[in-house]
Amino acid sequence: MEGDNMNFPSTEHLPQTPLLVVDRAALERNLARMQALCDAAGVRLRAHGKTHKCSTLGRLIIERGAVGLCCQTVGEAEAYVAGGIQDVLVTAPSPPWGAARLAALAKTGARIGAVADDEGQIDRLSDAAVAAGVTLDLVVDLDLGTHRAGAYPKDALRLARAADAAPGLRFAGLQAYLGHLQHMDDLDLRKSADEAAFATLKALVAELTEAGLPPPVVTGGGTGTHIYDLASGVYTELQAGSYAVMDVEYDACGAPGGQAWGFEPAMAIAATVVSANHKSHVTVDAGFKAVSMDGPPARVVAGAAPGSLWRAMGDEHGMIAHLSLIDVLKAGGRDPLGFDKAVAEADADPARAWPADAPRVGDIVWLQPGHCDPTINLYDALHVWDGETLERWAVDGRRVSK
């Protein structure tokens, strides 16, 4: 199973738990692999910083060949520029307060791109750029089915003209991110839906070129569709991010093209067993506040018997359910009194053995996150393990309010 190649530090190297640990060697293999794929396809890599919110990792990705980073929020862009990254595209339309802050970032000399899906956004960015005496790259954001942000294709030319005409802005191209396709289990459907979007994009590029506004860049794509995106012939820039560390959700939905993933799980949470009074499960110090709950449950990858399951038990705790006693937990179901009864009966039953290989208090259990991005967002640092030392990389793009 994927994830079994991760290298974990031993307990004496861990300052505390829960700790989010990255295997440096696996990370480097992932970065090299994606850069090689992009180079071979002649597509610029603009890795998505929303995954890691970490300027140290961002700089590393750029050192390995990426042209810059993208990000979702103004705060992330500020952290990246402060961290020495000179080319940042904010891939979501910004709230009104964001325009002046993006213009201020461009004032430092960094190349700052913003997206817009309506004229009001273009006007606000233009006003802010003029006021600051800078030029911002303006990318027209297109909605090809995700319906989160972006304009319908029919509005692309109108918005491109508005961007081109607006003082302080440079029309920098088109963006189309197909978020709704990234985790689609049906690989044929994932591919055909992605390719249908490419056809729309190609037609738009032709339309804008004919109108005298050839898009300098067509940016988008993600880890779940990267094989198709790189072969599309229309994207000139790939925005994948999760490939750097991977997660349970991407492992589960399968790689595009039906091949094995070229990327390895490179990140896991170190959790400590803090209570072990039951035959069915032990309790670790990783709950909702250490493991994001939007995706599939975190997966036990080391430190407990094969097949053991993590399930949340509140803000700061999770259970590690022993495989041999999953039936006890199932008997309890979702009813908290049923769970109480099943666990207590199993513990009281002298015929039931304690699993000999269950973790004990103080043991470390390693969990691969269900969804990497929002789990990283719960930590103030990545702890990067190179086999000898544990290095702390600040998650400096995490939500900071002023």
Next chain:
Amino acid sequence: MEGDNMNFPSTEHLPQTPLLVVDRAALERNLARMQALCDAAGVRLRAHGKTHKCSTLGRLIIERGAVGLCCQTVGEAEAYVAGGIQDVLVTAPSPPWGAARLAALAKTGARIGAVADDEGQIDRLSDAAVAAGVTLDLVVDLDLGTHRAGAYPKDALRLARAADAAPGLRFAGLQAYLGHLQHMDDLDLRKSADEAAFATLKALVAELTEAGLPPPVVTGGGTGTHIYDLASGVYTELQAGSYAVMDVEYDACGAPGGQAWGFEPAMAIAATVVSANHKSHVTVDAGFKAVSMDGPPARVVAGAAPGSLWRAMGDEHGMIAHLSLIDVLKAGGRDPLGFDKAVAEADADPARAWPADAPRVGDIVWLQPGHCDPTINLYDALHVWDGETLERWAVDGRRVSK
């Protein structure tokens, strides 16, 4: 509906979004109400800091009459002591690395309590206390059905004796937190299960008293059972936390005793509309990284037409679905291509009107969190609105790794 009394600052007072805003007046009413209930019952209030992780709010609760705070993690305890709080109980068994750090905290002169549910934990805390030359309060943690941490009642006397005999520790009493009952929809069952636990606790207090180890404190209870806990005659300390700000989950499950809640929603997320190209919904800048996903969805409480729904659309975005067009979204179901089709068809249908009262780009929509604790954990500050100014209170107990 509850939550409609919250007071929100206008847009020009908001430095950015998403921002977590607390209505100071509603907060103060909640604090006063719980303190009055505890005072009337003759029970000490030891509010649970895991809810807010904010030493400023913790000090306020103590100024209003609480005896101290409790918390779940060693890091929270450190933040509270650094923030001037002198009496802190860590309510979950700590990992091995925690013992020396708790002893170091006690060395500053603060009163520090730790819980244990096995002898190994007691030994480690004793060793650390002796090494630091301090005394730690040791509370025996009991499991009365939650099965997250805690010893079975049959083991209480043994552990109390071990705590009493261990150098560096003071046997400080019993803890029983009934997490599994807090949100039970069936109020009769919530009450009867709580009362069954009180009977067990009373028998244990008698057993320990007879053995010469009367528990100085019996601590536990929560917002969802506080009426029963305060009337129990056995708890001498109440550990409720959520009452300070409330959330959708507590609103939904109803107050103990079948009365209306004596506590008001006092906290909401300010989110900005950043995209509005569809008849069915607009998009705001609050997704998984601004709204914890472990509980029910956040509830729209202001800024959009009554009945509008928030649903997550990824890391940094959510949709505000307009009530009149919920059917469009339902038609799409969980299939991302179905969602695409339903939204696109509605937008293309000239017979369908755009809702006149839909929010526009730049508007602020206010969301009450589904579950308060892990949502606060996503922010580095609470922004407290008193009707005139917005004050920043750091969430200084949020996970900090060293």
